[in-house]
Amino acid sequence: MNVVPRASQWDELIRPDRVHGSLYSDPAIFEAELQNIWYRTWVYVGHESEVPNANDYVVKSIGPQSVIMTRDEQGKVNLLLNRCSHRGNQVCSYDKGNARSFTCPFHSWTFANDGRLVGYAFPDGYEGQDKSKLALGRVARVQSYRGFVFGSFAAEGPTLEEHLGGAAETIDRLVRFSPEGEVEVTAGFLKHRVKANWKFILENECDGYHPAFVHSSIFGVADSAIGKLYGGASTAVTRDYGNGHTEIDLRPEFRKRDAPMSWFGTTEERLPDYTARMKAAHGDQKAREIMIDGTPHVMIFPNLFIAEIQMFVIQPLAVDDSVQHVTALQFKGAPDMNRRLRQQTMGSVGPAGLLLADDSEMYERCHRGVLARNPEWIFLGRGEKRERQDGLGFKIGHVTDEIPSRGIWRHYHSLMEAV
Amino acid sequence: MLSRESSATLISAVTAFIYKEARLQDEHAYEAWEALWTDDGVYWVPANGDDIDPEKEMSIIYDNRSRISLRIKQLLTGKRHTQTPQSRLRRLVSNIELLDQQPGGDISVASNSMVFESSLRDDTIWAARNEYRLRYVDGELKMAYKKVILVNNEKALFTLSFLI
Numbered sequence: 001m002n003v004v005p006r007a008s009q010w011d012e013l014i015r016p017d018r019v020h021g022s023l024y025s026d027p028a029i030f031e032a033e034l035q036n037i038w039y040r041t042w043v044y045v046g047h048e049s050e051v052p053n054a055n056d057y058v059v060k061s062i063g064p065q066s067v068i069m070t071r072d073e074q075g076k077v078n079l080l081l082n083r084c085s086h087r088g089n090q091v092c093s094y095d096k097g098n099a100r101s102f103t104c105p106f107h108s109w110t111f112a113n114d115g116r117l118v119g120y121a122f123p124d125g126y127e128g129q130d131k132s133k134l135a136l137g138r139v140a141r142v143q144s145y146r147g148f149v150f151g152s153f154a155a156e157g158p159t160l161e162e163h164l165g166g167a168a169e170t171i172d173r174l175v176r177f178s179p180e181g182e183v184e185v186t187a188g189f190l191k192h193r194v195k196a197n198w199k200f201i202l203e204n205e206c207d208g209y210h211p212a213f214v215h216s217s218i219f220g221v222a223d224s225a226i227g228k229l230y231g232g233a234s235t236a237v238t239r240d241y242g243n244g245h246t247e248i249d250l251r252p253e254f255r256k257r258d259a260p261m262s263w264f265g266t267t268e269e270r271l272p273d274y275t276a277r278m279k280a281a282h283g284d285q286k287a288r289e290i291m292i293d294g295t296p297h298v299m300i301f302p303n304l305f306i307a308e309i310q311m312f313v314i315q316p317l318a319v320d321d322s323v324q325h326v327t328a329l330q331f332k333g334a335p336d337m338n339r340r341l342r343q344q345t346m347g348s349v350g351p352a353g354l355l356l357a358d359d360s361e362m363y364e365r366c367h368r369g370v371l372a373r374n375p376e377w378i379f380l381g382r383g384e385k386r387e388r389q390d391g392l393g394f395k396i397g398h399v400t401d402e403i404p405s406r407g408i409w410r411h412y413h414s415l416m417e418a419v
Numbered sequence: 420m421l422s423r424e425s426s427a428t429l430i431s432a433v434t435a436f437i438y439k440e441a442r443l444q445d446e447h448a449y450e451a452w453e454a455l456w457t458d459d460g461v462y463w464v465p466a467n468g469d470d471i472d473p474e475k476e477m478s479i480i481y482d483n484r485s486r487i488s489l490r491i492k493q494l495l496t497g498k499r500h501t502q503t504p505q506s507r508l509r510r511l512v513s514n515i516e517l518l519d520q521q522p523g524g525d526i527s528v529a530s531n532s533m534v535f536e537s538s539l540r541d542d543t544i545w546a547a548r549n550e551y552r553l554r555y556v557d558g559e560l561k562m563a564y565k566k567v568i569l570v571n572n573e574k575a576l577f578t579l580s581f582l583i
Contacts, residue, residue, distance in 0.1 A: 217499045221489060346480075350477070
């Protein structure tokens with residue numbers, strides 16, 4: 001760890017319009033990121049709908065850490081570390097299930113699904129031992145926002161609402177697409193591994209400069225209207241919410257189209273059941289506005305990417321090894337819409353996705369490229385001279401400008417320097 | 420049930436078909452491979468298990484005939500970056516078994532395969548159980564259904580952008 005930059009040295013590596021290539025490739029910096037970001041700030045872990053019933057559990061992660069998300073008998077969501085308090089064996093070997101307790105297969109220590117140690121084999125050898133001191137490890141703070149469960153390993157720090165800041169509104173915007181106001185995560189995850197640093201993924205999610213080139217092969221043959229959203233004449237904007245959260249706001253383009261569901265390449269007529277339910281839930285006028293605007297395209301720092309029709313969770317495993325977990329968004333009370341969401345998502349993402357396989361190719365080539373000795377820097381100056389502010393005071397720019405990357409690095413800098 | 424002779428004839432025709440499909444895939448003969456499909460073909464690579472419900476859960480590939488065509492069109496642009504340059508591939512196919520054939524109906528066949536892929540990223544080995552439904556159309560065998568059950572489909576997988 002002695003090679004990790006001291007506070008003042010982060011200034012050298014992170015400049016307003018460029019960052020040093022070693023930030024993506026240096027294993028010591030990756031270790032520092034685990035401590036200063038992944039094991040400290042709020043990180044998205046899972047969704048309440050993945051553990052709908054008492055005693056449901058699902059194994060999730062925070063970076064390389066295996067985290068069991070449980071719903072205990074009282075209905076409370078817990079984030080427990082998958083490590084027996086005795087000799088460190090993993091207590092849970094299945095991806096999901098329903099269990100009141102987890103029994104370690106090594107020496108039969110048994111933990112309730114809220115983490116309490118409830119028993120060990122041959123207890124006479126532990127006379128006088130206080131079981132309450134031998135619970136499963138847990139993520140210190142757990143908080144949900146509209147069903148999205150976040151965890152922070154830091155016992156103290158900003159609240160989740162403070163962390164989300166202005167970006168919370170994008171989640172509000174998302175859940176309105178359910179006639180019942182709830183997102184459901186029920187379609188299972190594709191897990192797509194890349195030999196690349198996690199920040200190449202993070203920065204690409206709201207990079208509006210690349211689609212015209214990386215995805216030209218599919219835009220051309222699929223007769224897609226997506227390409228124009230990211231063209232030079234687009235009125236869509238990039239936005240920096242602060243705290244590392246960034247957005248591509250496509251609403252200006254969709255409002256010009258003035259056609260409900262056009263954002264999803266479809267029409268009200270083709271989703272009659274959904275349209276009726278949305279009008280019943282929101283009223284005709286409001287439903288029409290929602291269905292014109294479309295769902296958000298927002299990257300919640302450091303790992304939750306809501307991409308209109310699907311959501312990604314970024315998991316770093318090592319400096320050059322990352323996993324993108326991705327699933328179709330599903331809206332409660334919207335069966336015909338959900339079917340289309342699954343079909344479109346399956347075609348687009350994951351290891352064989354018509355879009356994401358090409359993004360992932362770029363991540364891996366960037367990772368290999370950045371190992372070259374010079375020019376040393378990643379240049380992020382696009383649109384620096386034409387940044388402006390929206391009505392709420394957030395920085396915005398042209399859809400192809402690198403406002404999101406600059407916003408991510410500004411926040412990264414503050415986190416890495418803080419310890 | 421088929422007689423012993425007709426069963427032997429059928430398995431040799433089916434084996435020849437599966438070997439040909441493997442070669443077309445290895446050599447990126449995209450249009451020739453697409454021509455192996457019937458008009459109602461379904462190409463399925465499940466994730467997270469062998470028998471998930473593809474209508475409810477995410478699959479790695481779950482292509483109807485028009486999406487198979489789209490996948491091929493994209494590869495043919497030459498700008499599918501993950502296959503530019505193309506992966507170098509060779510696969511071994513074995514354990515070919517006729518599972519079922521009803522008179523006049525589809526032929527159910529299964530095989531195992533192991534694919535060695537060499538790409539810009541690295542060399543990767545893929546292993547799978549393949550389940551087919553084949554059909555004679557105008558005297559030629561065609562694929563109406565191919566399900567590729569990757570042995571490690573529960574794990575995080577590298578990009579799989581060649582034809583598996």
